Amino acid sequence: MAQDHEHGHEHDHGHDHAHQPHPFQPDLEETPLTHYQVMTQAVGDLLIEKGIFSADELRAMLEAIDAKSPAAGARVVARAWTDDGYKARLLEDVNKAAAELGIDAGGIPIRAVENTESVHNVIVCTLCSCYPRLLIGLPPDWYKSRAYRSRTVREPRAVLAEFGTVIPDDVELRVHDSTADLRYLVLPLRPAGTEGWSEEELAGLVTRDCMIGVTLPKSPHY
Amino acid sequence: MSKETKGGSGSAHRLLRRHHDMGGLPAGPVEPTEHDYAPWEKRVDAIMRLLGDGKRRLITTDELRRCIEELGPGAYDEMSYYERWIASITNNLLEKGVITVDELGRRMAQIGEAWPAGAEARDAKLAERKP
Amino acid sequence: MSARFAVGADVRVRAAFPPGHVRTPFFVRGKTGRVTQVLGPYRNPEALAYGRSGEPAQPLYRVVFETAALWDDYRGAPHDSTVVDLYENWLEQA
Numbered sequence: 001m002a003q004d005h006e007h008g009h010e011h012d013h014g015h016d017h018a019h020q021p022h023p024f025q026p027d028l029e030e031t032p033l034t035h036y037q038v039m040t041q042a043v044g045d046l047l048i049e050k051g052i053f054s055a056d057e058l059r060a061m062l063e064a065i066d067a068k069s070p071a072a073g074a075r076v077v078a079r080a081w082t083d084d085g086y087k088a089r090l091l092e093d094v095n096k097a098a099a100e101l102g103i104d105a106g107g108i109p110i111r112a113v114e115n116t117e118s119v120h121n122v123i124v125c126t127l128c129s130c131y132p133r134l135l136i137g138l139p140p141d142w143y144k145s146r147a148y149r150s151r152t153v154r155e156p157r158a159v160l161a162e163f164g165t166v167i168p169d170d171v172e173l174r175v176h177d178s179t180a181d182l183r184y185l186v187l188p189l190r191p192a193g194t195e196g197w198s199e200e201e202l203a204g205l206v207t208r209d210c211m212i213g214v215t216l217p218k219s220p221h222y
Numbered sequence: 223m224s225k226e227t228k229g230g231s232g233s234a235h236r237l238l239r240r241h242h243d244m245g246g247l248p249a250g251p252v253e254p255t256e257h258d259y260a261p262w263e264k265r266v267d268a269i270m271r272l273l274g275d276g277k278r279r280l281i282t283t284d285e286l287r288r289c290i291e292e293l294g295p296g297a298y299d300e301m302s303y304y305e306r307w308i309a310s311i312t313n314n315l316l317e318k319g320v321i322t323v324d325e326l327g328r329r330m331a332q333i334g335e336a337w338p339a340g341a342e343a344r345d346a347k348l349a350e351r352k353p
Numbered sequence: 354m355s356a357r358f359a360v361g362a363d364v365r366v367r368a369a370f371p372p373g374h375v376r377t378p379f380f381v382r383g384k385t386g387r388v389t390q391v392l393g394p395y396r397n398p399e400a401l402a403y404g405r406s407g408e409p410a411q412p413l414y415r416v417v418f419e420t421a422a423l424w425d426d427y428r429g430a431p432h433d434s435t436v437v438d439l440y441e442n443w444l445e446q447a
Contacts, residue, residue, distance in 0.1 A: 126245030180438035238370035288402035
């Protein structure tokens, strides 16, 4: 799938009131704006002028988007690895459990699915690209790609092998297609050889990809 | 129509499967591509989150998805992820009368005119500005 | 919430192929699975997508399918599974 990303210039005019629109002044270094970049600029500006939202709200939302990263997911996973009670609460309700750690995972319900010695989970959204963004940030391109969305339900082991992950045949590979309002997060198995590790050290082993399920957490062995 | 449909290549059901509904279709390797989201892409995402929040409830996730699906099959080959989003958001806003086609067109022309797309026009402008 | 199906129920996904916004993937239409969780109620996305209320809200089911039964040519393990979240209006007694 063609991904032609020309980098548009972010522009918040900083006015909350309706005003005469001033001409958009991009830097000379910018490549020409695409039709959709122009559309994005125009729509945002019009919505601000109409009072649908303010420039400040838009700015704050951009900052909120940037603030989300897989680190938040790594924290809840590390806590679950060290605290059985927390793990049980996490499996019940990720949003609530995240809030215990001061993480705002938003209003859309997120469910954790637990990897065990006998089950390995992997998440996909075949219909669009649903993803627990409000906990772990924006998804990678490949998660949204035609190849991932088409093949993960049909040949999950082959897809995982492309990520370097081979799940033994005696382990059940369970694919979750996020078709409705719930988002899914894989709770990976705690790697062996991490006895006595601090939560912070454990969180360092938890990658975005192992919370999607295409990989295992990092190994503790250097 | 048989009750138990087998998931083969789907050729017999080509017309029954909508183009966005791609689970199980053949595809090439998963290219592990990533990119840092461009500011305009995050702007699209931010706009959607604001439009859908409790204060506004102007566009639901369902409406966003539905309009993306209605962009047609070419959208998946010709448009990037956030291009599909802004196209859908815009169609939704037009349908709901939040913005009009006229004002959007005028504003886009204004923004577009300030920086015309096309390498030739850009190079000409660059040449103009050189001392 | 009164749910038509209980955890453990065998359910079949209706083999209907309407145009329009549907959150039941093509690959499970006509397939039989088992309910593992009953969730909701949730408003109907098929109505929400067209600006309507989506009410009455209905149960949502996590349905597990044997992956080998979904595909003619599945080459994974026989006990691999696929779980899909499905709205009640798409399910019938198997």
